[in-house]
Amino acid sequence: MSSTDRPRLAVRSPADLIAAVPYLLGFHPAESVVVVALRGRQIVFAARADLPEPTADPAGPAQHLAGVVHRQRADAATVVGYGPAAQVTPTVDAVRAALTEAGLALLDALRVTDGRWWSYLCTEAGCCPPEGRPYDPGASQVTASAVFAGQVALPDRAALAAxxxxxxxxxxxxxxxxxxxxxxxxxxxxxxxxxxxxxxxxxxxxxxxxxxxxxxxxxxxxxxxxxxxxxxxxxxxxxxxxxxxxxxxxxxxxxxxxxxxxxxxxxxxxxxxxxxxxxxxxxxxxxxxxxxxxxxxxxxxxxxxxxxxxxxxxxxxxxxxxxxxxxxxxxxxxxxxxxxxxxxxxx
Incomplete structure (x- = not known):
């Protein structure tokens, strides 16, 4: 979990948000669910949790994440799941429900894997095709701004532990x-x-x-x-x-x-x-x-x-x-x- 009291990054699209998440956390997440919390138009917090095992109930981690985000006095949030649909979707659904129950507005719910992203809330094929939308974080202005500001996103959490x-x-x-x-x-x-x-x-x-x-x-x-x-x-x-x-x-x-x-x-x-x-x-x-x-x-x-x-x-x-x-x-x-x-x- 991480505060975001760092140089500001201009996030204008889902692709921008996906590019920003590693810099909010300090590393590139994998097999994870991330909640990015906002107060007004400013990102104030990012919380991450491992995806639960396929046989585990995702409600527990979802309630925990929602409670943590709510304590940041946030009023809106976006959920991003990293991994295959079968593992990500139940967890994202549970987090969405918990955030709504906590009184936060849900701005978007995304899944990211293999260089593509999907929105669970957008159903327009022209905007969010079934095969997902490709993205290149290296080409994002958000990534360039973060690097210029001296922010670092390590390859994974293991690199941070090292x-x-x-x-x-x-x-x-x-x-x-x-x-x-x-x-x-x-x-x-x-x-x-x-x-x-x-x-x-x-x-x-x-x-x-x-x-x-x-x-x-x-x-x-x-x-x-x-x-x-x-x-x-x-x-x-x-x-x-x-x-x-x-x-x-x-x-x-x-x-x-x-x-x-x-x-x-x-x-x-x-x-x-x-x-x-x-x-x-x-x-x-x-x-x-x-x-x-x-x-x-x-x-x-x-x-x-x-x-x-x-x-x-x-x-x-x-x-x-x-x-x-x-x-x-x-x-x-x-x-x-x-x-x-x-x-x-x-x-």
Missing amino acids: QVSPVQGPARLAMRRATDDAERRLVGLVERAPGSDLLGGRSLRAAGVAAVRDALRRQRRGERLDDAEVAWLTLLLTHLPVRDHAWERTDGRERDIALWTDVLRRAEPELIAAPASLLTFAAWRAGQGALAAVALERALAVHPDYSLALLLDDLLRRGVPPSELDGWPAVGLPGVVRRKRSRRAGR
């Missing part, structure tokens, strides 16, 4: 050695903590705040963290006060996305929960829902009970708009009450 995949080979061996060194450094930090510092909590937080500050500063300068710095940071992020400190300083800026992507890819598997969640949050805040989803999948695959990942999973599944966090972190997350410190407590 952008957050763990490094391998010599880079992985180097990170394992760096993490071993960082673990010894961490033990020493806790052992040197004064007796009044229970379990070294204050020392860990101070070291974590410094590591996060240095990482963000290096990223602003365009500098990449070395293996030792990444290993030290990922270990300290397992301390929740440090993770929350980093979270409060993470937004939808490109540098935040770049930093946490790099840290996630290089972190050891047992240490990915925090950087994966921070990347998920940054991507979601930036309106890059597909990137947020693949980062979250990495976190939950290894750490299915990680609380921040579960919270973000709920936000993405419910389609909560990133705009609800304008003013973060003062406003808190939707559904999470942030208690303000009293002035007396502050003193």
Whole structure:
């Protein structure tokens, strides 16, 4: 699912919309159903789901998609199914019914496969022939405008997932050695903590705040963290006060996305929960829902009970708009009450 707070693309026809969808999602969909939501004349959201298995009831995914789109305060939508008619048509029909039930105007319902598109709503042979209408997204002005604006549409979702995949080979061996060194450094930090510092909590937080500050500063300068710095940071992020400190300083800026992507890819598997969640949050805040989803999948695959990942999973599944966090972190997350410190407590 993805917000569309990006350079505007002029969509004037079904072929233009089909050309725009990969840039709204960040990749070319296949075996999918996509709902493009509009508010007035502006596209505000695109949501994608896998086509259900032929024996599965499409009503469940359809209701979910309709609910997500409705929460974007959209008033109209177009449905696009990708794949063979036998698999696409039942799903598109179910999504159409769910959108109508949710009170959204249905502008069109399309099927796309093998370089052709069909409309489920148009029955005029001159406009929508039975054999479908050919289209060439490479020749579309929408594609040219998107590329000129720097937008990217990866070949498929697997290519997007590869952008957050763990490094391998010599880079992985180097990170394992760096993490071993960082673990010894961490033990020493806790052992040197004064007796009044229970379990070294204050020392860990101070070291974590410094590591996060240095990482963000290096990223602003365009500098990449070395293996030792990444290993030290990922270990300290397992301390929740440090993770929350980093979270409060993470937004939808490109540098935040770049930093946490790099840290996630290089972190050891047992240490990915925090950087994966921070990347998920940054991507979601930036309106890059597909990137947020693949980062979250990495976190939950290894750490299915990680609380921040579960919270973000709920936000993405419910389609909560990133705009609800304008003013973060003062406003808190939707559904999470942030208690303000009293002035007396502050003193």
